[in-house]
Amino acid sequence: xxxxxxxxxxxxPGLTTxxxxxxxxxxxxxxxxxxxxxxxxxxxxxxxxxxxxxxxxAELRRKLERASKDSFRPLRAIKGIxxxxxxTIIAELGAPRPGFGDEQLAALARVAPLEASSAGATRxxxxxxxxxxLNLALHRxxxxxxxxxxxxxxxxxxxxxxxxxxxxxxxxxxxxxCRRIIQAWRACFDQPLAAAA
Numbered sequence: 001x002x003x004x005x006x007x008x009x010x011x012x013p014g015l016t017t018x019x020x021x022x023x024x025x026x027x028x029x030x031x032x033x034x035x036x037x038x039x040x041x042x043x044x045x046x047x048x049x050x051x052x053x054x055x056x057x058a059e060l061r062r063k064l065e066r067a068s069k070d071s072f073r074p075l076r077a078i079k080g081i082x083x084x085x086x087x088t089i090i091a092e093l094g095a096p097r098p099g100f101g102d103e104q105l106a107a108l109a110r111v112a113p114l115e116a117s118s119a120g121a122t123r124x125x126x127x128x129x130x131x132x133x134l135n136l137a138l139h140r141x142x143x144x145x146x147x148x149x150x151x152x153x154x155x156x157x158x159x160x161x162x163x164x165x166x167x168x169x170x171x172x173x174x175x176x177x178c179r180r181i182i183q184a185w186r187a188c189f190d191q192p193l194a195a196a197a
Contacts, residue, residue, distance in 0.1 A: 018054075021047055021050055021051050021054060024043055024044070024046070024047035024050070025044055025047040025048065025051065026044075027040055027043040027044055027047070028040060029043070061083070061084075064083040064084055064086075064087045065083040067083075067087060068082075068083040068086040068087055069083075071188065072086050072087075072090060072188045073188075074183075074184035074185075074187035074188050075089060075090075075181065075184045075185060075188060077184065078141070078177070078180055078181065078184055079144070079145055079148070079149040079152070080140070080141040080142075080143075080144035080145045080148070080149065081141055081181075085137045085140060085141060088133060088134070088137045089134070089137060089181060089185065090185075090188070092131055092133055092134050092137075093105070093134075093185060095189055096185060096186045096189050101182055102175075102178045102179040102181075102182040105134075105178045105181065105182055106174075106175050106178045107130060108130050108131050108134060109130060109131060109134035109135050109137075109138050109174070109178065110128070110129065110130035110131065110132070110134070110135040111135065111138060111171060111174040111175050111178060112175070113171070138174045138177060138178070138181075139170075139174070141174075141177055142170050142173050142174055142177065145173070145177075146170070146173070152173060155169075155172075155173055155176065156169045156170070156173060159172050159173075
């Protein structure tokens with residue numbers, strides 16, 4: 001919008017709001033030349049596309065909310081895990097399988113440290129392999145818990161008191177959350193899905 005009309009930001013709400021989309025749908029470009037009318041058509045067409053995407057996103061969020069509440073309640077019971085993260089975990093992990101536990105989840109989600117020792121010094125480095133989507137989901141859970149969940153805040157404070165950096169403390173919390181996620185993930189599939197509704 002700023003490319004079409006530099007004064008847009010001062011006079012109209014952002015396109016991330018319903019009001020902004022509505023305003024862009026009826027946008028009138030300054031000036032009376034044909035290029036102004038072309039700008040109007042371009043902005044209005046873009047606004048229609050944004051409105052359609054906004055409706056599709058809202059519908060998808062409603063579907064994820066229903067699916068996660070009906071079938072995956074144990075995961076939703078973990079503080080910081082909402083509909084989107086629940087469905088991300090289920091989509092990435094699928095159904096439980098033998099031999100897949102919290103250690104495998106930590107490795108898959110890139111939160112299991114790798115040993116990088118040399119010259120007699122033992123140290124660890126961050127695991128760059130694995131599933132980025134799972135890692136992002138865990139990162140969001142950790143950030144939410146660090147802000148709003150008392151036990152997680154206490155855990156992080158204890159790790160910091162042990163001399164860990166804030167980043168190392170968050171990684172430790174991610175590994176702890178992996179254990180809870182594995183238990184909840186298995187519990188989601190212990191009962192028939194119809195019984196969970």
